[in-house]
Amino acid sequence: MSFTPKGKHLVAGAWLDGVGTFASTPAHGPAHDFAAGSTELVNRACEAAEDAFWSYGYASRKERAAFLRAIADEIEARAAEITEIGSQETGLPEARLQGERDRTTGQLRLFADYIEKGDYLDRRQDAAMPARQPAPRPEIRLIQRPIGPVAVFGASNFPLAFSTAGGDTAAALAAGCPVVVKGHSAHPGTGEIVAQAIEAAIAKTGVHPGVFSLIQGGSREVGHALVQHPLIKAVGFTGSLAGGRALFDLCAQRPEPIPFFGELGSVNPMMMLPEALKARAEALGQGWAGSLTMGAGQFCTNPGIAVVIDGADADRFAGAAVEALAKVGPQTMLTDGIAKAYHDGTERFSTRNTLKPLLMTQSSGRSATPNLFETTGARFVSDHALGEEVFGPLGLVVRVGSLDEMEQIARGFDGQLTATIHMDAGDLDAARRLRPVLERKAGRVLVNGFPTGVEVVDSMVHGGPYPASTNFGATSVGTMSIRRFLRPVSYQNMPEELLPEDFLG
Template structure:
């Protein structure tokens, strides 16, 4: 399949121009011009999505599942084009793009299978009790219903799995909600190719064209207009704390506030307990180095902080970590802006008297090298800025004097996507003390593993208390993510002809 980028927006089946253009900034290869979005396009896309909801929101589960599978197939049909433009725009290696494409198509098919089973509808029926005294009880039936058009913001660090046809889009479509995507300006070409795949799936399955629109980036007005549009009923977002919080506030300040499902940042701390450190300090250091530097540290589950007991085992752990980091070469970051922010983050650590440099490098341009610092537990607790995310391969070792100090740090932590405990059998009592504390801080708890790598399965929770995400009761990965775009509705005494088809006997 030969593909030429149009640089336009896809709005309800039409490829449209915008207000001027912006140029992509690829890591390598040619730059391309893309139309800048505007408020008029947002209005048109939202109105088309509302029109599509009249039919798509009431389509059968089989029809929606067929649509999701068709999108997956059309993405695979454009595999080479997606990999080519994706590697150019992001600098990610071919194998990473291929793996992410498989995750994207896999979750579309997983969601199709899930909605066909129907359990997610949480159907409940309380039969009528006409003879009940002192008053009869009516028949009441409950089912989960789609909420309406959803806005999705593409993520910079996942051009496929968290962007145009990524998890938020797939979950909303599975729930029965049309989607308006604001593409990320870091990979607009990748977004356009995927949008063509969705357009082809719409035509193949006969779905209303308003079910999906892509409005490219280039203007903050697009995002602000999207989250404030009265026809948009929820927002899915993955990005920075600053940008996400601003959009969250706009959603909350609307005449009709709407849910903002934002994933905003996490340092994913690890607690390395004494017996585990005695047994395998060197191996833990090597494992952390590999996880910390994977993908230039540009994963939301990147483990940025290791809390260890002070002593010789901590020395062994750090020596192994530094030796492993020294073998890591320069890696290309996703955007110039991300690279600059990483360099500034390293500078903040270097400029603090409280943080001791263990391995400090100098990154330049769009390339990144790893950095490692150390601090005592009491100084870490006194400087909250050291517990804030630096997006990239920067690690911080926190040396503590006791398990009690570990508990104190656990209580002071902000919300996280993940928290990890490394332990052996002799650490069980300490782990039991930590677990009730850490369970309140994260959506996913790990033992003896590293958090990079998020399985797309029924049991996954990818979310956590603020600021990891803005809704601690939700997940952006796994089949439970569909629930974000549903609401329960009770039907009292409705004849079968009026009930939703999925609720009838």
């Protein structure tokens, strides 16, 4: 059964029109009209979220877990329709969307289990010491408490796992924080049907309808109004460096500054150590090509740079990568804007005298084909733009003369989501040198793997030093991401009858 969107905003249980409309731009299939967002809708959604917080923020963990599981169930009940419209809007293959849907429902259920255990509350207690001299010590207890309404911006490259009911929303709801989502205009129909699933879960569990609102695309003023609304206490964002930095600055400039948890981009460098390259240069080149072109290169963990020691093994590695990339046909990109940015980025690379093209292809419209360039370590260091992300299947080989120069390159990288070491046993000493450098640069350090593919588990860190993200102490994936929407509160000499229920069970 096909899904026909309402084309409206969901604000505290009501489907509302906006000020004007915009049309979706699907990769294939029918376009639909959607109501545009407005500052009035933002205000209404934020006020409803604040009202909901007084009940939802103080609900039991069992009640919030039931709500999260109900959302997952309702998403699965709409599985076929979500896949259909998601594929139409984004051009992503059905298998990718089905996998992303499973990840979305999986992380909702993961958070439900996680909050029921209660470990995240970090409960602490220091007993009173009335006889202590020269002054008695009071009893002090500590627990993590939800911060209040949270704004979430849907991502263009993950219409499910990082959007309406994605990781930011799941973590905030698990913490006890109502959510106002600013939907991404690249996939408004997908956002709407997921919002309908959340609406059904609200009705099923009886939580306050203000716990969730979806405001569809609109002018930049709508996003600005959301992050500046005085009732919003934190923002989750996945997107471009320019857009994220602008919102980050707005959050900092508020009369009450709030945290902006932005994931902004990364080139995810790989350090190819000599013994590994000698043993399996061709396999590494082929593996890199596969990771580089996965999803048309539209993963935030796309490994855009490989640093190799110049020589015959580097030749074999680069040759295998070129051969594998040349076999990759055109892939549909998520939006016309993303495709244009990729084409423009490729053009910029092709005209830089610091680069040598290894594979140059022509792509047009909304499609992308891979491109590969190489440069020397000295040229890479002298041209900072070579270390900036080109979102799509574009790779850069950086040839260095020694391990010392490789370490110098590593020290010069900006903050990254991931950094990778490819090594064999004979590379252990070199890897020991690089590991402390790379862990200062990235939130996740890999050995002998490719960074595309982010596991939703307790130990995952999906974040890193700026500009990979705006808060190096946070992650947007995994159960630790709940910490972004909590704050510690101490209770001194508080009778048990007044303590939050979470202290007692």
